[in-house]
Amino acid sequence: MRKPKAKLKLKTKRGAAKRFKLTATGKIKRHQAFNRHILTKKAPGRKRALGKAVMVSDADVEQVKRMLLA
Numbered sequence: 001m002r003k004p005k006a007k008l009k010l011k012t013k014r015g016a017a018k019r020f021k022l023t024a025t026g027k028i029k030r031h032q033a034f035n036r037h038i039l040t041k042k043a044p045g046r047k048r049a050l051g052k053a054v055m056v057s058d059a060d061v062e063q064v065k066r067m068l069l070a
Helices: 014-019 044-050 061-068
Strands: 020-022 028-030
Touching: 014 020, 014 061, 020 061, 028 061
Parallel strands: none
Antiparallel strands: 020 028
16 A cells, blocks of 8 residues: 655745744734835835834735745
8 A cells, every 4th residue: 555645845935935024923024115215205204114114914914924834
């Protein structure tokens, strides 16, 4: 009788691994867009806020987890 084949391991999406990080509590952290160029018309407070990381929205968490923890 043949040995059953092991299920293939799924690879992590490398693009997602570079863009998202898991926090200690299991939430997913991401960086914000709109902070690369055309910064002259943006307010200083807005630019400061855009530089900080934020959590992924609840609607996208399952999709991002699937890409990271595949």
